[in-house]
Amino acid sequence: MSAKKPAEQSPESIARSNRQRLAAEEGVRAMADAEKQSVDIRKNMARLRELREAKEAADATLQASSPATIPAKRKKKLPR
Template structure:
């Protein structure tokens, strides 16, 4: 704003422009804060997903080890039906 226009503005006009400037600055800070929180949430979700996947891999490995130690099931022969 030029010096001439600043001198011509009324006190109400100056106050209004200050409020607008402050509101714009606060809006930028709020947007930055929201973006920061979104990044933190995504990082936490990735961490939790990795933990969950690691637990699932452990469970699958334990199940595979258990299956390897169990004896294989024996198949029973079916009895043939006798003719009447």
Template sequence: MNARKSAVPSPEAIARSHRQRLAAEEGARAIADVERQGVEVRKNMARLRELREAKEAADAVIAASLPAPALKKRARKSPR
């Protein structure tokens, strides 16, 4: 016969259940923290990309308004 002794869980079973519950809660907190950090990183990357693109556009406007640089003539090599 394979009957259980009683419906009262043993102290080991209670401790194991408690550890599993704590591990599950900690895992959920860790996952939420990683997702929150990911959102923050993506927001910062978007902010930095906008700043870089604005700077590149401003640099292009400045470069277009400047006169073209004068080409220097190559110096002749002196004969030996």
């Protein structure tokens, strides 16, 4: 068995390793961006939920404070 000498890298292997490194860096950035977007979405959903609940509470208070309306009775038609 002969010992292998450390060979110089070919231009193709250098290019391949650069592509792999760039892809890994882009993947990390994409994951961070996706996580940030999901946090922003959850914050917006919480804000909208608070607004909806406040509106529902205000509507319920308004409805409870106003007098209940009694529906008018329908008049019967007289036979001709």
